[in-house]
Amino acid sequence: MGPTLEDQQLDAVFTALGDRTRRDIVARLSRGEATVSELAEPYAMSMQAVSQHIRVLERSGLISQGRHRQTRPCRLEPAALEAALSWIAESRRTWSDRMDRLEARLAQLQEGETP
Amino acid sequence: MNDDEFRYRRVLRAPRELVWRCLTEPAELAHFWGPAGMTTPLDGIVLELHEGGRFETRMLGEHGDHRMVATFTEVVPPERLAWVEPATGMHTTSTLDDLGDGTTAVVIRQRHVPEAMRRPEARAGFLTSLDKLEEYLAHLTPGDRS
Numbered sequence: 001m002g003p004t005l006e007d008q009q010l011d012a013v014f015t016a017l018g019d020r021t022r023r024d025i026v027a028r029l030s031r032g033e034a035t036v037s038e039l040a041e042p043y044a045m046s047m048q049a050v051s052q053h054i055r056v057l058e059r060s061g062l063i064s065q066g067r068h069r070q071t072r073p074c075r076l077e078p079a080a081l082e083a084a085l086s087w088i089a090e091s092r093r094t095w096s097d098r099m100d101r102l103e104a105r106l107a108q109l110q111e112g113e114t115p
Numbered sequence: 116m117n118d119d120e121f122r123y124r125r126v127l128r129a130p131r132e133l134v135w136r137c138l139t140e141p142a143e144l145a146h147f148w149g150p151a152g153m154t155t156p157l158d159g160i161v162l163e164l165h166e167g168g169r170f171e172t173r174m175l176g177e178h179g180d181h182r183m184v185a186t187f188t189e190v191v192p193p194e195r196l197a198w199v200e201p202a203t204g205m206h207t208t209s210t211l212d213d214l215g216d217g218t219t220a221v222v223i224r225q226r227h228v229p230e231a232m233r234r235p236e237a238r239a240g241f242l243t244s245l246d247k248l249e250e251y252l253a254h255l256t257p258g259d260r261s
Contacts, residue, residue, distance in 0.1 A: 007203045014120055014227040084120075091121045094150050095223050099125045101147035102137055106129040109137075 006083070009061060013084045016060035021045075022053050026076065029063060033073040121225040131213040134221060135193035138209060139164055144172065152176055166190055170198045203227070 016022055025039055040050040054074060057063045061080035066072045127134055137143040141160040148155040159173030159182075170185040189197035189208070197208040204227050212220040 011204055011227050088121050091225055092123060095123045096125075097151040098147060098149050099123075099127070099221065101149060102134075103125075103127055105137060105143065105146045106127055106133060109133065110129060 009080070009083060010087055012060035013062060013080050016056050016062055017084070019053070019056075021050075022057055025053060025057060025074075026062060026081075029074055029076040033066075033075045035071045035073050039074065120227065121223075123223040124220060125223075126214065126218050126220050128218050130217060131193050131211050131219045134211055134219045135196075138196060138211075139192075148172055148174070150174065153181070163187070164190055 017026070021043065028034060028039065036047070036051060036054060039054070040047050043050060054063070054065070058065060058074075061077055063074050064077050065074050137147070139162065141157055141162050144160055144162070145155050145157040153174040153176035155172050155174050159171075159175075161169050161171040163169045164187070166187055166189060168187045168190070170183075170187055172183045174181045174183070183200060184202065185198040185200045185207075187196070187198050188206070189195055194211050195208070196211075197206065199206045206226050208224045210222045210224070212222070214220055
């Protein structure tokens with residue numbers, strides 16, 4: 001069983017968010033569109049390095065870049081974030097259910113041991 | 116350390132050795148592994164309890180079955196158990212903490228490991244540093260819906 005498309009997207013999203021600068025860029029875009037040079041401003045790194053981060057974010061689907069305007073502003077794409085959030089919610093449900101059943105099993109085992 | 120994407124903590128009323136046994140013995144896993152609405156028959160469980168050993172479960176449900184194929188990356192009885200699922204890159208770590216009053220805190224942490232890092236030799240020293248991603252995402256998302 002190979003990874004599904006969904007798995008691959010999640011990989012890309014979590015990998016993209018596994019970097020402090022990229023998380024910072026995502027946080028700034030949550031407040032509205034920004035151009036690459038606006039995004040690069042607060043960092044002590046080259047435009048090229050910032051562009052590289054933006055490419056990673058774009059490939060993951062977390063952000064998109066305008067095609068038509070000269071400045072090509074970046075914007076956040078909420079769907080990718082939501083996919084990551086729903087993965088987290090699903091994991092929580094799976095483990096919470098599993099621990100409910102484990103708790104019941106532990107109670108059963110301990111009752112048996114202390115008559 | 117906040118390098119995980121998902122974290123779940125639960126305090127169980129049982130001594131740590133018993134919790135460890137339940138998490139590592141196939142006959143016990145069959146009782147609770149689930150997930151909800153699915154069963155995990157004993158004959159579908161492969162559990163080789165050592166680093167590099169196989170950890171496989173077959174979960175049967177009304178709408179088909181689901182197979183988990185994983186490899187243990189850490190086995191430290193009775194406190195730490197970790198495995199990686201090569202197909203998805205999901206790395207799961209369970210930590211058992213003896214709280215000293217007959218209860219045990221279980222902490223489950225999960226994160227996706229990039230494809231290149233899934234081989235055991237590449238995993239050493241790997242850190243993604245996803246600072247409190249869950250809270251972060253929860254905080255971000257509402258603002259995006261304009």
